[in-house]
Every structure is written in structure tokens, then in C-alpha cells.
Amino acid sequence: MxxxxxxxxxxxxxxxxxxxxxxxxxxxxxxxxxxxxxxxxxxxxxxxxxxxxxxxxxxDIYQIQETQEITLHLLTQKQRIMKKVAAITGIIASALAIGGVLFKMMHWPGAEVMLVLGVSLLSVVVLPLMGLIEFKQSNVLRSQYTALIGYISGATLFLGTLFRIMHWPGSSVLIVSGFVVLTFIFIPLYTVKSYQNTDNKMLAIARSAIIISAIAILWGLFP
Amino acid sequence: MYICLMYSKEIVKGTLKPIVLKLLKEHGRMYGYEITQNVKALTEGKIQITEGALYPLLHKLQAEGVLQTESEKMGKRVRKYYKLSQSGEAVADDLISEMLDFMQTLKSVLNPDYGQA
Known part of the structure; x- marks a missing residue:
């Protein structure tokens, strides 16, 4: 042989x-x-x-290249559908949320329905789905979890803000837990990741500092 | 997709999956080339699966969790063995019996003694 x-x-x-x-x-x-x-x-x-x-x-070469195309097409089919769903729902939900805020400011009817629908869609469907898409796209375990934690804490904050606007109970718990996860888990992970992946280390530090200052300002707004 | 010496494309299309699953059920684990050679031998060369049809199917079934892989390093190359996962066993059984049933039905339609299976 x-x-x-x-x-x-x-x-x-x-x-x-x-x-x-x-x-x-x-x-x-x-x-x-x-x-x-x-x-x-x-x-x-x-x-x-x-x-x-x-x-x-x-x-033969054509068949081989076709094989790769077919394989990749079959494997990414689910992801393409997920991306489409996330994009379409994201646009609709954002429009509803922005419309809701505008209607509320103008004291027009229907503001609350739009707000509840838009923000719930964003925090329950769109953001977790986007987190999942990024999770699947990356091969590095740490960036996978960084993305997932970032999106989920973002979703929690959205939900907390909605609860606060609607005067529902539990808004403080949601907002504080969203902020805590964002500040103490996501930001350190994100800082290390961007520090390692960029050529301009100063810029990476500055970027994280700006995010932390934004969180600090928001934290001040939501006692 | 197939190189079929005997059968037309339309007829063989859709039979690749049950063929591959049946082979893996019988043999435990197999690598791609081994599958093509086995099919060729079993069908006396009447059905020959090309790599262009086989690997997309194997990768798809793996992504769906029907198949699992075991990689073995052989010098500079890696030999990837495919085998049925636990849930894949049930998928294979279902598809094989569905195919057998379909063949029986087809027989009753296409038989020279029309209508008698």
C-alpha cells in the first residue's frame, strides 16, 4: 500500500x-x-x-469550488435567517420605541403601547438574538462571552428603563443589575479585548474610559 | 452532483442521505473516501458519489447534530471520521424505513403487474 x-x-x-x-x-x-x-x-x-x-x-476544480460554496451555503443558512430576523425586528422595534417616546412627549394617544411593544421586542428578541449571532460568529471563547454579556446587560437596561417609564415595580432591580454587569463584567472584558486587538493602545484605553464615563453619568441619572 | 453510470440524476437525487446514514449505521465510523468507495462497491459501480455531493451533506448533517466527527492526525493530513450521534441513530432509522416504504409504494405503481406490490 x-x-x-x-x-x-x-x-x-x-x-x-x-x-x-x-x-x-x-x-x-x-x-x-x-x-x-x-x-x-x-x-x-x-x-x-x-x-x-x-x-x-x-x-476537477469547478466541482471542488462548488463543493465549498454549497457547504458554506448550507452551514450559514440558519445564521442568514437569524441575521435577517434580527435586522427586520430591530428596525421595527426601534421605530416603535422612538415613536413611543415622541408620542409620550407630545401626549398623543398610543404612546404607551408603542413603547412597551418596541422596548420589549428590543430587549427580549433583538438584543439577545444579536448577542447569539456574534457568539456564533466568533471562535474565541472570551469574545463570545463578551458579546453575549454586553448584549444581555444592554437588554436588561432597556427593560429597566421601560419599567421606570411605565412606573412598574422592579425597575430599580433591572437597572442596577444591568449597570453592575455592564460596568464590572462587560467593560473589563471589552477593555482587555480591544487593548489586545488594536495597534493604538492609547485609543483603546480612551474608548473604554469614555464608555465608563457615559455609564457614570447615566448612573447619576438613575439613583 | 452524482456521477451516475446507470441511473439518471432525477432518480438518484434524494437517495444520498439515506445511503450515507445506512452505511454509517452499519460501519460505525467512516471517512469520506471510504464512503464513496463503499457505495461504489455495494452498488457494483451503478451509483458513484462524488465529493461534490458527499462533503456538503456530511458537513450539513454534522451541523444539524446528526453526525459527529473524530479527527485522527496522519502525518501532515487529518483523517476525519464521521459517525452517527445518539440522536442521529433515530434520524437514520426513520429515514431508512421511510425510504424502504417509499420503494415498496413505488413498486406497486411501477410494477409490470400494475397495482400488485
Whole structure:
């Protein structure tokens, strides 16, 4: 049984890269598949380069690229739907919330219904969904949790503000817990992340400082 | 998608999933090339699955939780074995029996003795 040398495997790997197979899990599969095909031909008595020629005839580039497209399309289908739902609901909910505030200021009827609907949609559907999308998009565990915590504490603050406007009980608990999570968990995680990922360290620190000052000002508003 | 030496595309379409699930049910775990070779041998070359049809399906089934993978390093390459997950067993059973039932139904329609399965 022929078994390809490491260097020959690398040659085939480079070929797949040249063809634009960038999605790692698929490239692993295709590389092993291609190696098996070449080894099969070599077992029939061909040299490595003859075997590669033979295998590549059966393994044509268009089909491979199509394979990657189909695979990625199938895998991201759910995410695309999630993004669409988040975007559409986000726009509708924001419009309702902004409309609600405007109606309330003008003492027009229907303000409260719009506010409750808009802000509940934002905090219960849109923000958690956006957090989930970012969670799935990242491969790094810490940025996954940073995104999720950020969106969820944001959603809690939204909900708390709604409760405060509607004079419902429990608004202080929601607002304080949202602020605490945002200040003591999200901000440190976010600061470390942006500090590590940016070239301009000063800017990263300044950005976090501005967010902290904004939170401090808001904190002052909601005793 | 398929390279079919015997059957037209329209007929074979939709049979890949039950074929792959049945193979994995019988063999436990298999890698992609092994699956294509097995199908070729079992069907005496009448059905040949191409990588263009197989890998998108395997990755989709993995994303759905029907399949799990085990990777083994072989020098510079990684061999990925696919196997049914616990919930995948039920999916495989359902689909295989659905397909068998469908074939029976089809037989009763297409049989020369029309109407008698």
C-alpha cells in the first residue's frame, strides 16, 4: 500500500489552497480524499506525478469550488435567517420605541403601547438574538462571552428603563443589575479585548474610559 | 452532483442521505473516501458519489447534530471520521424505513403487474 510522504501531502494541500479552498474543515476532508485517490493510483503502479494527474482529472476544480460554496451555503443558512430576523425586528422595534417616546412627549394617544411593544421586542428578541449571532460568529471563547454579556446587560437596561417609564415595580432591580454587569463584567472584558486587538493602545484605553464615563453619568441619572 | 453510470440524476437525487446514514449505521465510523468507495462497491459501480455531493451533506448533517466527527492526525493530513450521534441513530432509522416504504409504494405503481406490490 502506497502512503504519501509529508512533502507530497503538502504539495496537494497547496494545490487546494491555490484553488481557493479556504474553509478549514472542508479542506481537511478534501485533502484526505485527494490523498486517498492519489494513493489508489500509485497502488496501480503509477508514479506520484502521474497519479496526481490522474486524480485531478476526476477531481476537477469547478466541482471542488462548488463543493465549498454549497457547504458554506448550507452551514450559514440558519445564521442568514437569524441575521435577517434580527435586522427586520430591530428596525421595527426601534421605530416603535422612538415613536413611543415622541408620542409620550407630545401626549398623543398610543404612546404607551408603542413603547412597551418596541422596548420589549428590543430587549427580549433583538438584543439577545444579536448577542447569539456574534457568539456564533466568533471562535474565541472570551469574545463570545463578551458579546453575549454586553448584549444581555444592554437588554436588561432597556427593560429597566421601560419599567421606570411605565412606573412598574422592579425597575430599580433591572437597572442596577444591568449597570453592575455592564460596568464590572462587560467593560473589563471589552477593555482587555480591544487593548489586545488594536495597534493604538492609547485609543483603546480612551474608548473604554469614555464608555465608563457615559455609564457614570447615566448612573447619576438613575439613583 | 452524482456521477451516475446507470441511473439518471432525477432518480438518484434524494437517495444520498439515506445511503450515507445506512452505511454509517452499519460501519460505525467512516471517512469520506471510504464512503464513496463503499457505495461504489455495494452498488457494483451503478451509483458513484462524488465529493461534490458527499462533503456538503456530511458537513450539513454534522451541523444539524446528526453526525459527529473524530479527527485522527496522519502525518501532515487529518483523517476525519464521521459517525452517527445518539440522536442521529433515530434520524437514520426513520429515514431508512421511510425510504424502504417509499420503494415498496413505488413498486406497486411501477410494477409490470400494475397495482400488485
Amino acid at each position: 502506497a502512503r504519501l510522504e509529508d512533502q507530497q501531502v503538502e504539495e496537494l494541500h497547496d494545490q487546494l489552497l491555490r484553488w481557493g479552498i479556504a474553509y478549514d474543515p472542508l479542506r481537511d476532508d478534501l485533502l484526505d480524499h485527494l490523498c486517498c485517490m492519489v494513493e489508489y493510483e500509485m497502488n496501480q503502479g503509477q508514479t506520484f506525478s502521474e497519479a496526481v494527474q490522474e486524480a485531478l482529472v476526476k477531481f
